[in-house]
Amino acid sequence: MIIRRTLRVPAIDGPPGDGAAVARQLDATLLGVGFTASRELMEHVSGLEPGVAMDLAVRVIAAVRELVGDHVRHNSYFIGFPDDVPDTVEFWVSCLRDALARAYGVKVAKRELRARLRTLPVNLLALPWYGRYRHTYAELLAAHDELIASAQDRITVLHLGGALEQEITSLYLRLAGSVTPLGEADLAILGELAVECLDGEQPESVPVRENRAVVNVARLAAGRPLAGLDTVTDVLRVACAASAGDVSLQAPTRFRSFRRRERRALLAALDRVVADNRGKLADVTPHARRWQRLGERLHPHEHGYFPHAREVFAVARGDRKARSLAGRVELAFASGDVRRAVKLLSAAPGLLLRQLDRVLRKASPDDFGEVLTALSGALDGVSGRVLCSVREHLVNRAEPDAVRVFVNRNRRAWTTDDRRPPLDGAVVARTAGVLDAELARRLPEPARLVVDPVVLALALPLSGKASEGGFAIMPRGSVTPVRGELLRFFTYWRQATRRTDYDLSALLLGDQFEYEGHVSWTNYHDGGAYYSGDITDAANGATEFIDVPLADMRARYVVPQVNIYSGEGFDEVAESMFGFMTRDRVRRGRPFEPRTVRMRSDMRGSGRVALPVVFARGEDGSWSAKWLHLYVRGASWGNRTEVNQVSTAMLVRAVMRREYLTVRYLVELLRRKAGSYTAYQPGMSLDQPVTFVGVERPDGLPDGSEAITLDRLNELVPE
Incomplete structure (x- = not known):
C-alpha cells in the first residue's frame, strides 16, 4: 500500500549481502511495466542478502503491476484487435447464423435467415458466439508481435523511502493532517493507519471533519477519549464511521449496536459540545432522522449524568425547538434586508463564504462596501480550501452561461439551466482581490522554488x-x-x-x-x-x-x-x-x-x-x-x-x-514570496535544497529538499 500510494519503497532492515544481480533483474522487470528504480533504491537492494532482496523485489513488482492494471489478464474479444474488427451488422449476422446452424445442424441460407429475422425476436446476449471470449489469453499473446521499444514509453521512478514504520507514520500524519477532504480510497487507508499509529505520533490538528471522524473511530474502538469534536455533527460522523456507514452523511447509515463503553464515550462527547455552546443544538435539525435512529442505539435515557446530550435527542424528536442560523438568514433575505443577512452570516464565516454569490447578487452598490468589510473580517475563520473554492467560483461568474453543472460528493453529476444573472465584473475583481491577498498571506516563503511547468495546468485538488x-x-x-x-x-x-x-x-x-x-x-x-x-x-x-x-x-x-x-x-x-x-x-x-x-x-x-x-x-x-x-x-x-x-x-x-483554479494560481502567489524561482527542465542539476513542485519527484534532488508531487498537491493549499 505504501508503494502504490507514494511510489516509495520502504527500506528493509535485513541481513547485508550481495543483491546486485537481484537489483539488476528488478530494474529490468520494472522497465517492462514502465517503471525504474532510483539510484538509492538500486543501492539498497544491491546491499541486501539475495533472498531478502528477492522477497523485496517480488513485492515491489506486484505493487506497481497492480498500480497500472497489469495484475489481471486483459483479453480482447477480437483476437487481432484492432486489425480484424468486422462490420457490426455482418458480425451480428454471423453470430445468428452460427446459432441457427447449431440448432438445426445445417448451414442456414441467407433467404431463410432473412425470413426468420422478420418473424422471430433476436436476443444477442443469448447467441452462443456473442459476448464471450472465443480464445484464451495465451492465444491472444501468440497472435500479436512484441511491442517495439520507444523512447516515448512512460518511465516512472520508484524512490527509496525510510523504514516501514517511518513511512507508515509519515503517510498517517499527511492523510490525517490534510487540509482537503480525502477520497474514499484514502479514507480507507487513513482508517487502517489510525489503528496502526494509535500509540505513535499524532498530527497537531485534523482540519477536515471527515478525516477527524475516521481517526476517532480508532480511538473509540480502543477506549481512548475522542478528540477534536466541537459540533454535534462531528459526533454523528464518528457514529456513522464506526458503523461502516457514510462519514460524509450523504447516504443513510444502519447504526450497529455499540458497546456500553462506546455509548458512554459518544454521549460524553455530545454532552461536552452542547455544554460549551447551547447554540450547537441548531445543528441537530438537518439530520434529525439520523439522530433519532442513533438514539435508539445509544439509549441516552439510561445516562442521566449527560443532561446536555439528552437535549440533542429532544431536539431530534421535535420535543424542543432550536432555530438555526440558516433559518434566520433566510428570513432576512426574504424581507430584502441584505445588510441584516450579512450581519448574521458574519457570525459563521464559512456560511458567509458559501452564501457569497447570493449576497453579491442581492447587494446594492451602497451595500457592497459593507459586504467587503464583513468578508475581510470573516476570512481568518475560513479554511484555505474554502477560500480557493470561492475564488474558483468567482472566476466563472462574470460571464453568463446557459448551463449550470452540479457534482455531489459521490461524483454524481447533473446539469440544469443557469438562471442566475452574472455578477458585475468590477464586483468580481474587487472581491477576488480580497481573497488573493488573504491566500498570499497564508502561503509560506520558500527560499528556492523549482517548478515543473507541466504541473501548472493541473487543477488544484480542493477535495x-x-x-x-x-x-x-x-x-x-x-x-x-x-x-x-x-x-x-x-x-x-x-x-x-x-x-x-x-x-x-x-x-x-x-x-x-x-x-x-x-x-x-x-x-x-x-x-x-x-x-x-x-x-x-x-x-x-x-x-x-x-x-x-x-x-x-x-x-x-x-x-x-x-x-x-x-x-x-x-x-x-x-x-x-x-x-x-x-x-x-x-x-x-x-x-x-x-x-x-x-x-x-x-x-x-x-x-x-x-x-x-x-x-x-x-x-x-x-x-x-x-x-x-x-x-x-x-x-x-x-x-x-x-x-x-x-x-x-x-x-x-x-x-x-468552466475555468478551474489551477496550480499556476498558487505558484504565482508563491513566486512573489520565494527567494528565487526556477522552471525545472529534465536533467537539470540542483546543488542546494529546494522546494520542488511537479508531477513526479526527479531523481537526485539535494538532501533537505521538499518535493510536492502529484500525490501531495493538496499540500499547496494553505490552511
Whole structure:
C-alpha cells in the first residue's frame, strides 16, 4: 500500500549481502511495466542478502503491476484487435447464423435467415458466439508481435523511502493532517493507519471533519477519549464511521449496536459540545432522522449524568425547538434586508463564504462596501480550501452561461439551466482581490522554488472526492497533453455475484459539442476509431478497448464512457477500472501494454454511466485530456451511448467551458514570496535544497529538499 500510494519503497532492515544481480533483474522487470528504480533504491537492494532482496523485489513488482492494471489478464474479444474488427451488422449476422446452424445442424441460407429475422425476436446476449471470449489469453499473446521499444514509453521512478514504520507514520500524519477532504480510497487507508499509529505520533490538528471522524473511530474502538469534536455533527460522523456507514452523511447509515463503553464515550462527547455552546443544538435539525435512529442505539435515557446530550435527542424528536442560523438568514433575505443577512452570516464565516454569490447578487452598490468589510473580517475563520473554492467560483461568474453543472460528493453529476444573472465584473475583481491577498498571506516563503511547468495546468485538488484512486490520476478539471499517434482507452471489470455487462463506448462531438458519431457495441467503428468487441459476462474478468487514431479523428471531442448495460454497479463489482494508453501505430504489441499506460483509474461511483475524461483537439491539431471523474445516474438497465448522448454532450460542454483554479494560481502567489524561482527542465542539476513542485519527484534532488508531487498537491493549499 505504501508503494502504490507514494511510489516509495520502504527500506528493509535485513541481513547485508550481495543483491546486485537481484537489483539488476528488478530494474529490468520494472522497465517492462514502465517503471525504474532510483539510484538509492538500486543501492539498497544491491546491499541486501539475495533472498531478502528477492522477497523485496517480488513485492515491489506486484505493487506497481497492480498500480497500472497489469495484475489481471486483459483479453480482447477480437483476437487481432484492432486489425480484424468486422462490420457490426455482418458480425451480428454471423453470430445468428452460427446459432441457427447449431440448432438445426445445417448451414442456414441467407433467404431463410432473412425470413426468420422478420418473424422471430433476436436476443444477442443469448447467441452462443456473442459476448464471450472465443480464445484464451495465451492465444491472444501468440497472435500479436512484441511491442517495439520507444523512447516515448512512460518511465516512472520508484524512490527509496525510510523504514516501514517511518513511512507508515509519515503517510498517517499527511492523510490525517490534510487540509482537503480525502477520497474514499484514502479514507480507507487513513482508517487502517489510525489503528496502526494509535500509540505513535499524532498530527497537531485534523482540519477536515471527515478525516477527524475516521481517526476517532480508532480511538473509540480502543477506549481512548475522542478528540477534536466541537459540533454535534462531528459526533454523528464518528457514529456513522464506526458503523461502516457514510462519514460524509450523504447516504443513510444502519447504526450497529455499540458497546456500553462506546455509548458512554459518544454521549460524553455530545454532552461536552452542547455544554460549551447551547447554540450547537441548531445543528441537530438537518439530520434529525439520523439522530433519532442513533438514539435508539445509544439509549441516552439510561445516562442521566449527560443532561446536555439528552437535549440533542429532544431536539431530534421535535420535543424542543432550536432555530438555526440558516433559518434566520433566510428570513432576512426574504424581507430584502441584505445588510441584516450579512450581519448574521458574519457570525459563521464559512456560511458567509458559501452564501457569497447570493449576497453579491442581492447587494446594492451602497451595500457592497459593507459586504467587503464583513468578508475581510470573516476570512481568518475560513479554511484555505474554502477560500480557493470561492475564488474558483468567482472566476466563472462574470460571464453568463446557459448551463449550470452540479457534482455531489459521490461524483454524481447533473446539469440544469443557469438562471442566475452574472455578477458585475468590477464586483468580481474587487472581491477576488480580497481573497488573493488573504491566500498570499497564508502561503509560506520558500527560499528556492523549482517548478515543473507541466504541473501548472493541473487543477488544484480542493477535495479528494473530485478524483479516483489509481495511477497518475489528475484532479477534475486538469488538462494534460496527449502525445502519440494512437490513443487506446480500456475498461476492465470483474463481477462479484451476478452476471454483469459493462459497455465501453466513445461519443464523438464537433466544435459546438454537436453529435458527430459514436463507437460502441452497436457501432464497431466510426471516424477512424475501432471497438474491440462486446463482453457480456465477467465472472473471470473482462476487458474492452477502443482505438482512436488521433491524426485521422475528425471529431473535436472524444468522450469515453462506460455504460452499465446490466448487472452490478461500479460500487458493487469485485473490481473495475478505466485507463488509457498512447503509442505509435508501427509499434504493434498486445492490446494492453503496461509501459504505455498513461493513467489507470478505479471506477467506484454510484451512477450507471461513468465519464472519466474527455479528449480534445486544439486549434493547432494537438490533443489534450481534461479530467472529469464524473458519473451520471443513467437507467437501471440498458444504458447506451445513443440514448444519453444529448445529456452527456451538455455535461461535457459545461465542464470544458468552466475555468478551474489551477496550480499556476498558487505558484504565482508563491513566486512573489520565494527567494528565487526556477522552471525545472529534465536533467537539470540542483546543488542546494529546494522546494520542488511537479508531477513526479526527479531523481537526485539535494538532501533537505521538499518535493510536492502529484500525490501531495493538496499540500499547496494553505490552511
